[in-house]
Amino acid sequence: MARLRRSRIYLPGNRPRMIQKGPLLGADAVILDLEDSVSPEQKDAARFLVTNAIKSLNFGETEVMVRINPLSTCGLEDLAAVLPAGPDAIVVPKSENREGVQTVEKAILQSNLSKRVAILPLIESAKGILNAYEIAGASTLVEAITFGGEDFTQDIGATRTREGREIFLGRSMLVIAAKAAGVQALDTVFSDFNDEEGLRNDTLAIKQMGFDGRAAIHPSQIEIIHDIYTPTDAEIRHAVNVIRASEIARGKGSGVAVVNGKMIDKPIIERAEKIIRIAERLDLPIPEPEE
Amino acid sequence: MAAPRTVRILREAKAGLDERGDVLVCLSPAAENSGIQIAIESTLKSLFGDQIRASVLGVIEGYGLKDLKLTVRDQGALDYAIRARVQTAIERALKEGE
Structure with missing residues (x-):
């Protein structure tokens, strides 16, 4: 099963105090950022800091991602610096085509690391969205494609709103491309970190759309995101009953099972299995099926 | 980090x-043999001075630097x-000195 990536929080790559808080924040992943949060004259300093942080700090179960700069600027220099430290994943901004992903794949493979380093293309332009399926399938190291809502909005000349109508189609296309390629779909940040209700509503909506998680820009957002992306007791109980009912039906040679008066078919069973996998990953209590 | 050299x-x-x-x-230059x-x-x-000095020296020695003020x-x-900042300062000094 793919890694759990409900939340991933951006941490500025040139701020030691924020980087070293990373392992304590409870997010599924931290993104040590070398791009937008680092000024051009500090790119060199951030590379050394992020590289040393990955080598020295114990991030525990937290996945360590590095967002490099675009390959058209100094992304390759970033890769050369950080790859020897062995991050878990590289976030590639401004991803617009297969070639960019393959350039990063080549750098990873040439670094001869003993561990796997995943590639997470960040798709944040009209062109990137139209090529999302090609990007998602460009390398076996791509484990998720991620959406950058702010840059995308600017690229298409739209106005960013709280409700996000302007990014609905882009988000939908990204989810469809990701699932067609068999990788995760991860959503953008919710920029107003004082608007908890807005974050909650938006995260509920993207979960319903098929996103597997989203980015955070403030530690206070992590708990809300996890709250929505963590299966409830009722969902787990229902999933257990669905799986049990399907097993009984299969034992009887029947393809159809019924739980709570509703027919259970293959997509529902698969959804139930996914819920149980997440619950197991999070060590949540899994009840016995009801007879 | 670069290989040891003078x-x-x-x-x-x-x-x-x-x-x-x-x-x-x-970081600044110092007279030869100083x-x-x-x-x-x-x-x-008083608590961490020795540790900071050891970290800084470790990086400097890795670059093979002899005379400098820091x-x-x-x-x-x-x-x-600390190590990252010393590395950055050294790389900047070397780059700017080219």
């Missing part, structure tokens, strides 16, 4: 931010950050 610092360079959890490193002169300013100097204004930085 290199001289010819220009000043700085690295780090003047904020908590960070360290401001200022050695490595390190000055540490830290509210925690001041370290520490605001409670962890070892990885």
Whole structure:
């Protein structure tokens, strides 16, 4: 099963105090950022800091991602610096085509690391969205494609709103491309970190759309995101009953099972299995099926 | 980090931010055979001064540098950050000296 990536929080790559808080924040992943949060004259300093942080700090179960700069600027220099430290994943901004992903794949493979380093293309332009399926399938190291809502909005000349109508189609296309390629779909940040209700509503909506998680820009957002992306007791109980009912039906040679008066078919069973996998990953209590 | 070699610092360079959890490193040239002169300013100097000095020296020696002055204004930085800032200052000094 793919890694759990409900939340991933951006941490500025040139701020030691924020980087070293990373392992304590409870997010599924931290993104040590070398791009937008680092000024051009500090790119060199951030590379050394992020590289040393990955080598020295114990991030525990937290996945360590590095967002490099675009390959058209100094992304390759970033890769050369950080790859020897062995991050878990590289976030590639401004991803617009297969070639960019393959350039990063080549750098990873040439670094001869003993561990796997995943590639997470960040798709944040009209062109990137139209090529999302090609990007998602460009390398076996791509484990998720991620959406950058702010840059995308600017690229298409739209106005960013709280409700996000302007990014609905882009988000939908990204989810469809990701699932067609068999990788995760991860959503953008919710920029107003004082608007908890807005974050909650938006995260509920993207979960319903098929996103597997989203980015955070403030530690206070992590708990809300996890709250929505963590299966409830009722969902787990229902999933257990669905799986049990399907097993009984299969034992009887029947393809159809019924739980709570509703027919259970293959997509529902698969959804139930996914819920149980997440619950197991999070060590949540899994009840016995009801007879 | 570069392989050990004898290199001289010819220009000043700085690295780090003047904020908590960070360290401001200022590197400047020194006369030949004057050695490595390190000055540490830290509210925690009595507790961690030796450790900071050892970290800084480790990086300097890795570059094979002989004569230089280095001041370290520490605001409670962890070892990885101190080492990163010293590396940055050295690389900047070497690059600017080319």
